[in-house]
Amino acid sequence: MSERAYPKAVPSHVYLFATCLVDLFVPAAGLDTVRLLEREQLTVHYPRGQSCCGQPAYSSGNPDEARRVAAAQLDLFAEPWPVIVPSGSCAGMMRHHWPALFADDPVNGPKAREIASRVYELAEFLVNVLHIRFDTLPHDVGSPEERVVLHTSCAARREMGTRGHGVALLDGLPGVTRIEHERESECCGFGGTFSLKHPDISGAMVRDKVASACATGCDRLVSADCGCLLNIGHAAAKQGAPLPVEHLATFLWRRTADATSPLGAAQ
Known part of the structure; x- marks a missing residue:
């Protein structure tokens, strides 16, 4: 895993890729992700056409099916904004495996690589891009212990x-x-x-x-x-x-x- 460079300027707009499990089973995680980002004065965009990252098919040994699923997402994040994912596994699929899936595709390959460069797992984004600090908060915030x-x-x-x-x-x-x-x-x-x-x-x-x-x-x-x-x-x-x-x-x-x-x- 190579060291990545983080943007020096804090963006004003971000995309949210919520993942299938958040959408279907744990919607509060998606809503609270939006709340955390909006508190930092970011505008959060949620492309409604998004679905699965393709990981289930990919990890089951079906790259062609994974490619079809992933291809349906590639035109949803057209602006050069960070793509925030509240899931390490889905973020890993998009950042590391989408470029490999489309390595030989002259059309979708560049799209996949460009989006992958903008994918951030939520905690990574909060710490390394937004530089969130909780240790300056009053000790009674969020009580009880x-x-x-x-x-x-x-x-x-x-x-x-x-x-x-x-x-x-x-x-x-x-x-x-x-x-x-x-x-x-x-x-x-x-x-x-x-x-x-x-x-x-x-x-x-x-x-x-x-x-x-x-x-x-x-x-x-x-x-x-x-x-x-x-x-x-x-x-x-x-x-x-x-x-x-x-x-x-x-x-x-x-x-x-x-x-x-x-x-x-x-x-």
Whole structure:
């Protein structure tokens, strides 16, 4: 994973690519992403023609189908604005795999590469472009105190390199204590279609993840990937484990909704 250069000037407009799971299962994560960005005085654009990034087909070994799905998105982000994705796995697909999918396409190849250069995972964008700082907020913002564990999806951690951004955001929040746990770096077992093809292995992996998080005595698990959240949250509920889950965008907004705007460099 190469080091990327970040824009020196803060943009005034951004696109939101909300992802299928946000759209269908966790809409609050998308709405809270918009709230976080608008608080920094950004205008958020949501192209209504967007659908899937193509990752399910791609990770299942169907590049032609993934190419068709991804191609339908390429003309939706025509302005040179950042594309913000509240999911490390979808952001990784768009940034790293869209250019490969269209490498030999003289029309869609340049489009895919240009869009990929503007794709940012949400936490990455908040920290490295907007320079969000929560550690200057009053200590009573977002009370009561909470102890949380962070789950960073495999793609977010290894393709997008965004674990450190999530850590920085959580560690800066007044009243929030982040606890590391033994299996933090391991996959939760979801892996998109992996959980369908290998349910026994997937189930064992998520049981380990839930047990490790619960062993810390945390109040909740926070993640920026809805697939992982749905998997971990449903597994915990089925086991009767005391592990509420929350998307990072929703957690950040809930803890800082009363904070003065803006908090970063977008003023």
